[in-house]
Amino acid sequence: MSYFKKIFPFSLMLILFISGCSSSNKVSSSADGGNKGGKDVKTVTIAFANNEAPQNYEDKNGNPAGYEIEVMKLVDKELPQYKFKYVATTDDDLLIGVQTGKYQAGTKGAFYTEERAKKYIYPKEFFGGSVTGLVVRAEDKDRIKNLADLAKTNAKLIPIAPQNAQYNVITDYNKEHSDDPIKLENSENFTVLDWAAWLMEKRYDAFMAIKTAFEKSVKEQGAPYKNLDGKLVFNQFTAIKTYPLFNNKEQQLADDFDSVIKRLKEDGTLNKLAVQYLGEDTIKLVE
Numbered sequence: 001m002s003y004f005k006k007i008f009p010f011s012l013m014l015i016l017f018i019s020g021c022s023s024s025n026k027v028s029s030s031a032d033g034g035n036k037g038g039k040d041v042k043t044v045t046i047a048f049a050n051n052e053a054p055q056n057y058e059d060k061n062g063n064p065a066g067y068e069i070e071v072m073k074l075v076d077k078e079l080p081q082y083k084f085k086y087v088a089t090t091d092d093d094l095l096i097g098v099q100t101g102k103y104q105a106g107t108k109g110a111f112y113t114e115e116r117a118k119k120y121i122y123p124k125e126f127f128g129g130s131v132t133g134l135v136v137r138a139e140d141k142d143r144i145k146n147l148a149d150l151a152k153t154n155a156k157l158i159p160i161a162p163q164n165a166q167y168n169v170i171t172d173y174n175k176e177h178s179d180d181p182i183k184l185e186n187s188e189n190f191t192v193l194d195w196a197a198w199l200m201e202k203r204y205d206a207f208m209a210i211k212t213a214f215e216k217s218v219k220e221q222g223a224p225y226k227n228l229d230g231k232l233v234f235n236q237f238t239a240i241k242t243y244p245l246f247n248n249k250e251q252q253l254a255d256d257f258d259s260v261i262k263r264l265k266e267d268g269t270l271n272k273l274a275v276q277y278l279g280e281d282t283i284k285l286v287e
Contacts, residue, residue, distance in 0.1 A: 111165030126241035129282035
């Protein structure tokens with residue numbers, strides 16, 4: 001047998017082995033998200049507050065879910081230059097982590113505040129809305145329905161922290177209605193924990209709250225104030241824009257986010273998602 005005949009089978013096997021390894025790598029890359037497996041793709045870590053259903057939570061299988069998560073997944077799908085990775089965490093860790101760069105972005109139903117705007121990048125486009133209203137005693141449900149009623153009846157509003165976006169809602173109202181403003185006390189020096197008791201004791205007449213927070217506190221089974229269901233009611237009057245928060249070095253990511261969100265608003269996708277996850281079109285409420 002010639003030298004060529006001896007070496008050819010070995011060479012052929014070696015070529016097939018190398019080819020097989022190369023093919024295996026391609027399959028792994030494709031399974032990782034097609035174009036998103038390329039070396040030019042930037043992995044972005046998105047933290048989400050895991051206690052804010054239906055906006056952000058982990059489903060029964062431990063997978064990220066909720067309205068804001070689904071929006072971010074759609075954004076990721078439209079941006080082949082990024083691959084989003086989601087991390088469930090607490091509010092505090094999210095805020096600290098995004099500020100320090102541990103996470104590139106975070107979702108927690110965040111409102112715009114001037115204080116946060118100094119620490120994070122807010123995108124130009126909001127991507128959701130939190131239904132906001134006044135929690136009042138049932139006996140006052142027809143007397144105090146909105147901010148105008150609050151001012152007109154001279155009702156006492158439970159203090160709000162200045163860094164809370166709800167504080168801005170009241171101050172903005174007062175600027176436009178300086179002739180009949182709402183009496184606003186800030187809670188900078190204490191924490192509002194016993195709002196429900198304060199209402200029932202008639203120390204105050206109204207508490208400004210997010211609808212989902214009210215439902216968790218009063219309406220849901222096992223809620224801490226379930227015994228007050230029916231005695232306290234929620235009068236909805238507005239929706240406040242919500243945004244993801246981006247690390248200060250992620251301006252390009254925020255800009256790319258804006259480009260996708262604008263399209264999702266224009267084609268009605270966000271409106272449909274809001275109805276699906278939140279039960280109502282909060283995008284329309286905000287606009």
